[in-house]
Each structure stands twice: as C-alpha cells, then as structure tokens.
Amino acid sequence: xxxxxxxxxxxxxxxxxxxxxxxxxxxxxxxxxxxxxxxxxxxxxxxxxxxxxxxxxxxxxxxxxxxxxxxxxxxxxxxxxxxxxxxxxxxxxxxxxxxxxxxxxxxxxxxxxxxxxxxxxxxxxxxxxxxxxxxxxxxxxxxxxxxxxxxxxxxxxxxxxxxxxxxxxxxxxxxxxxxxxxxxxxxxxxxxxxxxxxxxxxxxxxxxxxxxxxxxxxxxxxxxxxxxxxxxxxxxxxxxxxxxxxxxxxxxxxxxxxxxxxxxxxxxxxxxxxxxxxxxxxxxxxxxxxxxxxxxxxxxxxxxxxxxxxxxxxxxxxxxxxxxxxxxxxxxxxxxxxxxxxxxxxxxxxxxxxxxxxxxxxxxxxxxxxxxxxxxxxxxxxxxxxxxxxxxxxxxxxxxxxxxxxxxxxxxxxxxxxxxxxxxxxxxxxxxxxxxxxxxxxxxxxxxxxxxxxxxxxxxxxxxxxxxxxxxxxxxxxxxxxxxxxxxxxxxxxxxxxxxxxxxxxxxxxxxxxxxxxxxxx
Numbered sequence: 365x366x367x368x369x370x371x372x373x374x375x376x377x378x379x380x381x382x383x384x385x386x387x388x389x390x391x392x393x394x395x396x397x398x399x400x401x402x403x404x405x406x407x408x409x410x411x412x413x414x415x416x417x418x419x420x421x422x423x424x425x426x427x428x429x430x431x432x433x434x435x436x437x438x439x440x441x442x443x444x445x446x447x448x449x450x451x452x453x454x455x456x457x458x459x460x461x462x463x464x465x466x467x468x469x470x471x472x473x474x475x476x477x478x479x480x481x482x483x484x485x486x487x488x489x490x491x492x493x494x495x496x497x498x499x500x501x502x503x504x505x506x507x508x509x510x511x512x513x514x515x516x517x518x519x520x521x522x523x524x525x526x527x528x529x530x531x532x533x534x535x536x537x538x539x540x541x542x543x544x545x546x547x548x549x550x551x552x553x554x555x556x557x558x559x560x561x562x563x564x565x566x567x568x569x570x571x572x573x574x575x576x577x578x579x580x581x582x583x584x585x586x587x588x589x590x591x592x593x594x595x596x597x598x599x600x601x602x603x604x605x606x607x608x609x610x611x612x613x614x615x616x617x618x619x620x621x622x623x624x625x626x627x628x629x630x631x632x633x634x635x636x637x638x639x640x641x642x643x644x645x646x647x648x649x650x651x652x653x654x655x656x657x658x659x660x661x662x663x664x665x666x667x668x669x670x671x672x673x674x675x676x677x678x679x680x681x682x683x684x685x686x687x688x689x690x691x692x693x694x695x696x697x698x699x700x701x702x703x704x705x706x707x708x709x710x711x712x713x714x715x716x717x718x719x720x721x722x723x724x725x726x727x728x729x730x731x732x733x734x735x736x737x738x739x740x741x742x743x744x745x746x747x748x749x750x751x752x753x754x755x756x757x758x759x760x761x762x763x764x765x766x767x768x769x770x771x772x773x774x775x776x777x778x779x780x781x782x783x784x785x786x787x788x789x790x791x792x793x794x795x796x797x798x799x800x801x802x803x804x805x806x807x808x809x810x811x812x813x814x815x816x817x818x819x820x821x822x823x824x825x826x827x828x829x830x831x832x833x834x835x836x837x838x839x840x841x842x843x844x845x846x847x848x849x850x851x852x853x854x855x856x857x858x859x860x861x862x863x864x865x866x867x868x869x870x871x872x873x874x875x876x877x878x879x880x881x882x883x884x885x886x
Contacts, residue, residue, distance in 0.1 A: 399662045402648070402655040404678035410658050412683060412698050413667030415551065416635070418774040419504035420732050421765070422739045423758070424555055424637070424702075426509050426710040428516055429480040429532065431746040435464055438711040441477045441514040445566050445574060451590045476573030477514065477565075478582055481526075486533035489748025495544035497750065501758035502765030504773070505635055505739075506545050507553035508537060510627055513560035513639075515582045519630065523623055526582040533748075542631045551634035553739075554627050558620055559644045562612040563591050585616060617649045624653050628660055635669040637685065637702070637739065642676035654681060671700055685739075688795040690727070692788045694734040694781040701731055703795060704741040705754055712743040718753050721760040725876045726801045726820045728761075730788075732772055733781040733807035733818070764876050767851040771809055771816035771879040778808035778815060779839045783832045806830060815840055815882040822872050828880070833865035842884035850879040 400406050430440045443461035446452045453459065462472075469475040498506040511517045519538035520529035528537045542552045565574040565583040568591070574583045612620070627633065636657060642650060654670060654677065661668040670682040686701040704710045705724070707717040728738050742758070744750050765772065784805030789797040801820035809816045817830050833840055847858045847867050857868040867880060 396663050398655075398659045400655050400658045402651040404651065404681055407651065407654045407658065407681040408678065410654075410681065412669065415667060416505075416669050416683070416737065417698055417776075419551065420737045420772050420775075421503055421728060422505035422551075422553065422635075422737070423498045423501060423503040423742060424507055424509065424553060424739055425742045425744055426512065426704075427537075427744045428509065428512050428514060428518065428711075429477065429484040430512065430514055431712050431744065432480045432483045433465070433468070434712050434714045434746065436461060436713060437709040438512060440465075441512075442564050444477065445472060445569070445572055447472075447569075447571075449571075450566055450569070472572040472574075476579075478573060478579055481516065481532045484532040484746055486528075486535065486537070486746070486748040489533065489535070489537070489744075491537075491540035491544040494541065494744075494750065495548050495550070497755060497758055498545065499548045499550060501762040502769065503550060503740075505551035505553050506541075507555065507633065507635075508541055510538060510554040510556050511558050511623070513557045513564050515558070515561045515564070515584060517623065519627060521623070521626060523619070523626060524581050538627070538631055542633075552631065553635040553637060554631065554633040555637040555639075556624065556627075557639040558623060559612070559642050560639065562616050562644055563587060585613065612644050612646070617646050620645055621649045621653055621656075625656055628657055632660075632666070633668070634666075635671070637671045637700075638673070638676065640673035640676065640687065642672065643674075650677060686792070688793045689791060690731055690788055690795065690798070691734045691736060692790050694777050695736070697735065699736045700739055701736055702739040702741060703727070704743070705757060706743055707796065709743065710741050712745045712751065716743065716751075716753075718757065721757045721764075722876050723800060724757060724761060725764055726805075727795075728772070729807050729818050729820065729877050730782075730801070730805075732775065733777065733809055735777050760876075764874065767874065768818070768877065768879045770811070771818055771850060771881070775809035775811050775816065778810050780808065780832060782807035783830070784820075806832075808832075813842065813884050815884075817880045817882060819878045819880065822878060823869060826869055828867045828869055829864045830867070830880075831864040833860065833882075835860050835862050840882075840884075844882055845885045846881075846883045848881040848883075849873060850881060856880075 400410065426438050430438050433440050440461055443459045444465040445462065446459040447462050448456055448458045508518055510519060515526060517524055517527035519527060520536035521527040528535060538554065545552045561584045566572060567574050567583055567586045568589045569575055573579060580586065657668060657670060671685040672682050673685050673687060684697070684699045686699065688703050690701055691699070705718055707719060709716065724740070731738050742750065742754050782805065786799065786801050786805045803819060803821040803823045805820040807818045807820065809818070819828060844858065844860065847856045849856060849870060851873040852870050856870060859866045
C-alpha cells in the first residue's frame with residue numbers, strides 16, 4: 365500500500381512538473397516578440413516553406429448555397445439579381461440567370477439567394493470520405509472555399525449568423541475537414557473571396573430581398589444604385605477595362621480582416637489563398653492580415669503560405685497565384701496556379717464539361733517543370749456527394765502519382781523546363797487557349813543529381829530522342845549511368861550522340877505522361 369501511495373505521489377509530481385513546463389512554454393509563445401510588422405519590406409522577409417516547394421499538388425472545392433441551383437456557374441448569386449434595371453445588364457436586358465431564377469424559383473422579393481441556404485443541407489457530406497479521396501488523388505494540401513463572394517461563411521463563426529454552423533448544413537464544415545485532412549498528413553488550406561462581396565448584391569434595389577436590412581449580414585452594406593457593378597482590380601485599370609471601382613469602407617475592411625483572424629485562430633490553416641480584386645480592401649488591412657498570419661505562425665514555429673493575384677500583395681511578400689493559367693517559361697520564384705476540373709464552372713452544375721485525366725496530368729507536369737504548383741478545384745454537389753466523374757479523374761491522377769510521384773514531389777527545376785512544339789498562351793483565364801500536349805513535349809524536373817524527363821504522350825516508334833541532352837550539351841554534362849522508365853522494371857538501353865539522348869522504348873506502361881529517370885555516374 366505504501367508503495368502504491370509513493371507511486372501515485374510521484375505520478376502527481378510528474379504531472380505537475382509537466383503542466384508547469386507547458387504553461388511556461390505557452391507563456392513564452394504568447395510573449396514572443398512579433399517577427400513581422402505591417403510594412404512590405406518586413407513582410408518580404410517571410411520565406412516560402414520547404415513543404416510548399418515539395419508539395420506541388422493540392423485540392424480545394426467551390427461548395428456552398430450556389431451549389432443548389434447548379435446552374436451555369438458559381439456566380440449565380442450575383443447574376444440572378446441582374447434584371448433589366450440593373451446597371452450590370454447588357455443592352456438593358458436581364459441576365460439568363462435572372463430569367464432562369466424567376467421561372468424556376470419565383471420573383472426575387474419572394475425567393476432570394478438567402479432562400480437557397482435552407483436547401484443547402486449537405487446531408488450526405490462526409491469529411492473523412494472527402495479527405496480519403498484527396499489523399500488517394502495524391503494531394504499534399506487541401507481544404508474548402510471558406511467564403512465565396514456570396515457572403516456565406518463555411519465555418520463556425522462568432523462574427524455572423526450567416527454561416528454553415530448556424531444555417532444550411534448546421535455543421536462546421538471547415539472544422540470537420542481540417543481535422544480529417546490533417547489526420548491524413550496533408551496540409552490544411554483556407555481560400556477566401558469575401559472582398560468581392562462589396563457591391564456583389566444590388567442592396568439598393570427594393571424589388572429584391574437584397575435591400576432588406578434584416579439580411580444585411582449576408583448581402584453586405586447598403587449601397588447606391590450602380591455601386592453593385594463589379595469592382596475593377598488594378599490589373600483591369602492598367603489594361604483599360606473600364607468598370608466602376610468602389611473601394612470598401614472602414615466597416616467592411618474591418619469585417620474582412622476580423623473574419624480572416626477568426627479563421628486563423630480557430631483553424632490554424634497552413635495556407636491562405638485569396639481570389640483577385642483584393643485591392644478593394646485597403647492596403648493597410650491587407651498588410652495587417654499578413655502581419656497577423658505570419659506572426660501567429662511564427663509563435664508556434666509553424667510554416668505557412670499566403671497567396672495573391674496580380675498586385676494584391678507586394679511582390680515577394682507571398683506566393684504569386686494565377687487563375688486558369690500557366691507560365692510560358694520556368695521562373696526563379698515559386699508560384700501557384702488554380703484551375704477547375706470543369707472547363708465551364710468552379711461549382712457543380714447540371715451540365716459540366718470535365719477535363720480529361722490526361723489534360724489534368726499534363727497540366728500538373730508542365731506547371732511543376734516551371735517551378736509552380738497546382739491547386740485543383742473540384743465540384744461537390746449540394747448534398748455533399750462528389751460526382752462520380754470527378755472521383756474517377758482524381759483517383760486516376762492518384763494512380764499516376766503512385767508511379768510517377770518521385771518525378772513530381774520534392775523536385776526542383778532543371779536548367780530548362782523542357783522541349784517540344786507546344787506554345788503556352790499566358791494571361792488571366794488563358795488555359796482554354798492552350799492545346800493538348802503531344803509526345804514531342806518533354807518536361808524536366810530534378811532531385812539532387814537525378815534528372816527526370818517526363819514525356820507528355822507515348823512516342824511513336826522504337827526509341828525516344830531527347831534533343832536537349834545531345835552529346836556535348838552544357839545542360840547536363842554528366843555521364844549517364846542508367847535510364848529507367850518509372851513503372852517498368854529494369855534499366856533501358858540508351859545512347860548519346862549529336863542527335864540527343866536516345867532511349868530504346870519498352871512496351872507502353874500506363875496511359876498518361878511517362879517519366880524517364882536519368883541517373884548519372886557518381
């Protein structure tokens with residue numbers, strides 16, 4: 365009995381000592397001097413973490429009340445309000461969205477966007493099932509759209525009643541996904557579009573529910589007629605695109621920042637992604653966000669990423685992001701591109717046009733060869749199920765990455781990104797202008813001294829010729845010890861002459877891009 369009492373006493377002492385040390389650790393974290401200040405020069409000192417440089421591929425999803433009508437695209441919440449009297453109406457004609465909405469759901473004063481929220485039940489949503497799919501697809505980071513331009517928050521917010529915990533699904537969507545994604549050793553991301561909300565709805569139009577002050581928490585501040593026109597970004601101003609340009613007021617700026625702080629405090633995301641037009645928000649508030657996010661992470665030695673489009677953050681203060689686009693050449697800085705699995709929309713619609721798995725894989729390879737990473741958007745249904753064609757493409761990408769992942773994950777760029785006939789059209793939303801790749805298109809990645817040559821279609825004939833690696837080249841002057849095709853057992857016969865590196869081809873392995881591993885002599 366005496367021994368047991370001593371053992372219990374020792375256990376209590378150890379627990380007390382541990383608790384004391386933990387309290388001291390927390391106190392040190394809380395009292396740690398901020399590393400970053402809210403000025404661009406300080407924020408530019410933040411370094412892109414290695415995990416992001418290694419990850420290369422992530423998944424997110426546009427999913428919210430706009431998924432209920434499943435009509436045309438995720439802009440439904442805006443265009444449904446564009447009647448003939450709206451300044452956004454083209455040639456004084458109501459939008460097709462407006463016509464569809466009135467015919468299907470009734471007048472806007474009787475059925476507005478808010479009325480989709482009770483229909484957005486997410487009754488079949490399973491965060492664990494989603495996270496399993498993301499993992500099988502080969503994603504290294506994943507998460508939902510935290511809030512789209514519609515003003516509906518997908519997390520358990522203390523700042524608004526218009527959130528997924530209080531209305532609609534009545535579940536903390538972000539909370540559930542963050543736990544399941546992290547359980548599977550993926551990084552959790554939050555994506556944010558709220559700045560679009562300023563002027564998104566015609567709150568001046570008394571013929572719609574958007575003008576009712578009772579719903580201001582969803583539809584945003586009351587504006588004058590004409591203030592609902594889409595705000596111009598600096599990109600649009602510089603390129604002569606003439607549209608009305610409201611700048612958010614102090615109240616909206618503060619709310620924008622406070623919601624982001626709540627996301628950071630509650631869910632501690634590894635990456636925060638922003639849509640464009642963020643210069644509607646004051647520069648001071650944008651800098652304040654980065655200061656808060658970077659210092660919050662620094663206190664716990666967490667490595668985080670923020671992204672931006674166009675000019676919304678200062679160059680070097682965060683990771684540059686493209687939309688439905690890619691670079692023509694490789695860059696000396698890391699970058700990201702976000703694109704949707706559907707050519708037509710970012711949310712689930714009734715008549716999707718999904719990209720082929722081959723196109724998705726070729727896009728990923730091309731981006732990675734140019735020092736980029738891909739954030740692929742998928743399109744869940746309103747009930748929370750992911751459409752079977754989407755699942756199929758993700759699983760096929762995962763199968764390809766299971767074999768070829770060593771040529772993608774953790775790689776760095778080569779002296780050149782590749783060779784071939786494909787010419788990339790650059791620019792915002794330009795991906796639709798880029799043709800499918802062929803066997804002439806080869807992309808390079810490296811890992812240490814190993815070079816990977818990824819051929820974007822199976823070559824015709826009995827050999828592959830990589831012309832960039834011809835005899836006497838200055839790009840890769842190492843003597844080659846071996847050449848392998850990932851997914852094929854054994855080494856391949858090869859020769860190097862003035863025409864290039866010639867590799868004798870085995871039987872075809874797989875259906876998509878083909879990775880040749882070139883190992884030099886030590």
